[in-house]
Amino acid sequence: MRTWLVLFRKEWLELLRSYRLIWLPISFLVLGVSQPITAYFLPDILASSGGLPEDVVRSIPLPNASEVMAGSLQQFGTIGLLLLALSSMGAVSNERASGTAAMILVKPVSYLSFITAKWASILAISWLSFAAGYVASWYYTVTLFGSVGGPSVIAGLLYFGLWLSFVGTLALLFSSLLSSPAAAAFGSLALAALLQVAASSLPFEQPWNPGRLSQLAAGGLDAALSDGGSAWLTVAVTATAIAAALYLAARSLQGHSRS
Amino acid sequence: MALLTVERLVKTFGDVRAVDGVGFQVDEGRCIALLGPNGAGKTTTIRMLTGLLRPTSGEIRMEGVAPGQDYRGWIGYLPQSPAFYGWMTGREYLIHAGRLCGLSAKEAARRSSELLERVGIGAAGKRRIAGYSGGMKQRLGLAQALIHRPKLLVLDEPVSALDPIGRREVMSLLGELKAETTVLFSTHVLHDAEELCDDVLIMRSGRIAVGGPLERIREQDRKPVLTLETEGDAGSRSWLEGWLRRLPDGIEASSRTASGVRLAARDLDAARSAVLRELAEADVRVAKLEIGQTTLEDLFMKAVGNP
Ligand SMILES: Nc1ncnc2c1ncn2[C@@H]1O[C@H](COP(=O)(O)OP(=O)(O)OP(=O)(O)O)[C@@H](O)[C@H]1O
Ligand SMILES: [Mg+2]
Numbered sequence: 001m002r003t004w005l006v007l008f009r010k011e012w013l014e015l016l017r018s019y020r021l022i023w024l025p026i027s028f029l030v031l032g033v034s035q036p037i038t039a040y041f042l043p044d045i046l047a048s049s050g051g052l053p054e055d056v057v058r059s060i061p062l063p064n065a066s067e068v069m070a071g072s073l074q075q076f077g078t079i080g081l082l083l084l085a086l087s088s089m090g091a092v093s094n095e096r097a098s099g100t101a102a103m104i105l106v107k108p109v110s111y112l113s114f115i116t117a118k119w120a121s122i123l124a125i126s127w128l129s130f131a132a133g134y135v136a137s138w139y140y141t142v143t144l145f146g147s148v149g150g151p152s153v154i155a156g157l158l159y160f161g162l163w164l165s166f167v168g169t170l171a172l173l174f175s176s177l178l179s180s181p182a183a184a185a186f187g188s189l190a191l192a193a194l195l196q197v198a199a200s201s202l203p204f205e206q207p208w209n210p211g212r213l214s215q216l217a218a219g220g221l222d223a224a225l226s227d228g229g230s231a232w233l234t235v236a237v238t239a240t241a242i243a244a245a246l247y248l249a250a251r252s253l254q255g256h257s258r259s
Numbered sequence: 260m261a262l263l264t265v266e267r268l269v270k271t272f273g274d275v276r277a278v279d280g281v282g283f284q285v286d287e288g289r290c291i292a293l294l295g296p297n298g299a300g301k302t303t304t305i306r307m308l309t310g311l312l313r314p315t316s317g318e319i320r321m322e323g324v325a326p327g328q329d330y331r332g333w334i335g336y337l338p339q340s341p342a343f344y345g346w347m348t349g350r351e352y353l354i355h356a357g358r359l360c361g362l363s364a365k366e367a368a369r370r371s372s373e374l375l376e377r378v379g380i381g382a383a384g385k386r387r388i389a390g391y392s393g394g395m396k397q398r399l400g401l402a403q404a405l406i407h408r409p410k411l412l413v414l415d416e417p418v419s420a421l422d423p424i425g426r427r428e429v430m431s432l433l434g435e436l437k438a439e440t441t442v443l444f445s446t447h448v449l450h451d452a453e454e455l456c457d458d459v460l461i462m463r464s465g466r467i468a469v470g471g472p473l474e475r476i477r478e479q480d481r482k483p484v485l486t487l488e489t490e491g492d493a494g495s496r497s498w499l500e501g502w503l504r505r506l507p508d509g510i511e512a513s514s515r516t517a518s519g520v521r522l523a524a525r526d527l528d529a530a531r532s533a534v535l536r537e538l539a540e541a542d543v544r545v546a547k548l549e550i551g552q553t554t555l556e557d558l559f560m561k562a563v564g565n566p
Contacts, residue, residue: 006358009345099342103403106309107359108332180407254313 028133082124089185163213279465292452295462334408341400345389346374360407483527489519
């Protein structure tokens with residue numbers, strides 16, 4: 001446990017020294033704030049640009065608060081996810097290629113600790129950034145559009161946070177399986193997109209599909225987006241998949257660490 | 260008492276048998292040099308000893324450690340090209356390494372300051388490693404290998420990145436360490452190995468060509484050798500030409516350069532007086548005359564030279 005804390009402290013320090021601990025939360029903050037603000041001012045923007053007749057502009061309905069929050073989640077799920085994947089794509093492969101991993105793994109350090117310390121730091125930065133952006137989005141939404149239900153906001157935070165954690169774990173797994181960081185980022189994002197598309201477009205129920213998580217988060221906020229299925233199996237499968245990915249990543253370090 | 264026993268160690272990469280049935284023992288308190296040409300399998304062997312690479316087959320046993328149990332805490336390892344987190348300072352890295360080996364925060368900090376001084380980069384300890392030179396990294400690598408007072412110190416070419424002065428410093432440091440712990444190091448500098456080690460292992464294409472205590476190997480290969488170097492002027496050269504053609508009985512040339520020759524003799528004393536007499540008579544401009552037994556270089560050449 002003490003070694004684990006030492007490893008985690010190193011990861012945290014690296015996040016800080018590489019400024020990721022600053023620019024990632026700021027990016028999420030910007031994403032979170034921009035959604036309610038643009039939604040609020042959209043009619044004005046359209047009117048002042050003069051491209052549309054007045055009555056058309058006036059007939060554009062102002063979205064309700066829940067729809068705006070759901071829109072923010074969509075931003076986090078695309079650009080935010082991309083940023084997180086880019087920031088963790090080299091977590092293991094870079095250390096392997098440069099040889100720093102070998103310097104650490106000859107010490108009495110368990111492979112699982114090495115991986116889970118990285119994983120915990122990815123989760124920490126993901127949750128921190130997402131929470132910052134989400135809370136900011138919530139604040140502006142409430143200010144500009146009126147209140148949103150507290151429980152559904154918290155459920156949204158938890159489901160979506162779990163989704164980000166799942167994709168972050170995939171990035172870590174691919175980063176330990178593949179030597180190219182770009183391939184790791186692409187692999188994790190592609191798999192995430194695939195699961196998401198499957199969850200929303202295949203004609204049968206998939207209560208096990210982690211790709212449903214973002215839908216669950218949005219569905220709590222905006223009933224129109226809900227698929228009505230239950231959540232517990234999705235959460236359980238996601239947690240199991242995360243544990244399995246960590247185990248696999250640790251296994252891949254053993255024995256055939258290169259260079 | 261053997262601290263480390265290696266038996267029938269094999270590592271294959273696809274078709275390449277990088278290490279092909281290596282076996283040796285490392286006795287406690289000894290200093291062992293692992294020698295061999297490029298690609299002989301030194302690094303591969305060392306990486307298997309440190310647990311970084313899983314052997315294809317064979318056995319590695321550490322004294323007092325049950326088979327299959329983790330002995331990494333007993334080993335200090337400096338890779339051929341050590342890599343660090345560039346964003347850390349040298350001191351931070353040492354503390355990190357020390358804490359991973361189970362030292363307390365206080366102990367790790369104390370050891371770090373001590374080792375930074377000892378390897379000669381005390382002043383750079385507060386600087387980011389990204390700004391270190393290759394030699395400084397090599398020294399930091401040595402310090403991190405020593406941080407937890409390992410029972411076995413494994414060094415892969417510890418001096419290859421150093422300038423001649425740095426090499427001398429690190430070699431004398433290794434000389435001190437030799438008294439404190441067991442050391443296994445690979446090197447291409449035969450002179451260093453000769454000066455420092457008790458045992459040698461000379462590898463060739465994945466196998467151990469020659470191995471054992473340096474003295475014993477020399478004993479077995481005792482063959483008096485004379486090395487003669489002239490200044491290379493015309494007179495000396497033509498004398499050398501002529502003399503080599505009428506070498507006295509019991510002396511033969513084993514290799515020669517433009518200005519010098521290496522001679523093997525049956526009877527060293529007889530050969531010595533013959534050569535000295537000849538040199539005085541012909542008034543040769545001698546630059547160097549070495550009369551002694553086989554050097555490690557001779558042994559090395561013999562072991563790996565001609566297949
Ligand atoms: N990861 C690897 N994949 C494939 N072949 C490898 C790998 N590592 C080493 N080899 C091969 O194994 C052989 C031994 O390599 P090794 O690095 O052990 O040599 P070495 O004795 O350390 O050489 P040097 O003096 O150049 O450091 C070489 O033929 C090398 O090409
Ligand atoms: Mg090597």
